[in-house]
Amino acid sequence: MYPKLVAPFEIIPFELMTKKEAKQYFDWFISQIPIRIEILTAHYEETTGGSQQELNLSQESLVRLWAWFSQRIKMVPKTRQELKEEIDAVPDWLKEEVSNNTLKFSEITSSLIIDVGIYFGSVFINELRTLEWGIVHKPKKYVYVNQPIVIGFKKSGLNPITVVNNCSLIELEQDPDDNRLFDLFNVWKEYL
Numbered sequence: 001m002y003p004k005l006v007a008p009f010e011i012i013p014f015e016l017m018t019k020k021e022a023k024q025y026f027d028w029f030i031s032q033i034p035i036r037i038e039i040l041t042a043h044y045e046e047t048t049g050g051s052q053q054e055l056n057l058s059q060e061s062l063v064r065l066w067a068w069f070s071q072r073i074k075m076v077p078k079t080r081q082e083l084k085e086e087i088d089a090v091p092d093w094l095k096e097e098v099s100n101n102t103l104k105f106s107e108i109t110s111s112l113i114i115d116v117g118i119y120f121g122s123v124f125i126n127e128l129r130t131l132e133w134g135i136v137h138k139p140k141k142y143v144y145v146n147q148p149i150v151i152g153f154k155k156s157g158l159n160p161i162t163v164v165n166n167c168s169l170i171e172l173e174q175d176p177d178d179n180r181l182f183d184l185f186n187v188w189k190e191y192l
Helices: 019-048 061-070 080-088 092-100 107-127 160-173 180-189
Strands: 075-077 103-105 132-134 149-151
Touching (some): 019 061, 019 132, 061 107, 061 180, 107 132, 107 160, 107 180, 160 180
Antiparallel strands (some): 132 149
């Protein structure tokens, strides 16, 4: 079974974190990056018969990684309890939309999304030396407040885990595209 990324402390929603809590999470997250990349590349090697060296944090390696990962994206039904909690948490005008969304990523897909996202962010930092992992504490309404993101772009930070999550949904709805992450890398390069 693919190991989950689990913090050794309780995690609260990012928007509720204090600056100190966000820094604690960020420091832990950064310490996990090499470990998670090692786990991901070892799993890639085990399941493809390829080499871990094929995932060398280069822009080109994103094609191999996405071609491999996209074949492993799986959805499973949400439990009744999960669906009820989601419906109860939204305003009335959204309830029907939420109630129709009965699927979620499988546990292994969710874990892989995090690690592929970490890898994607690490490729940016490896290829473009002006970028780094960072956190933004203000404004509190910022969509990625207190979350580890790649910073150094002109107007915005990149949350690579969210990007991979969204790409995974797109991959299921559209024709498969092995270049999806590679192409997004090139799009984001234009924001430097």
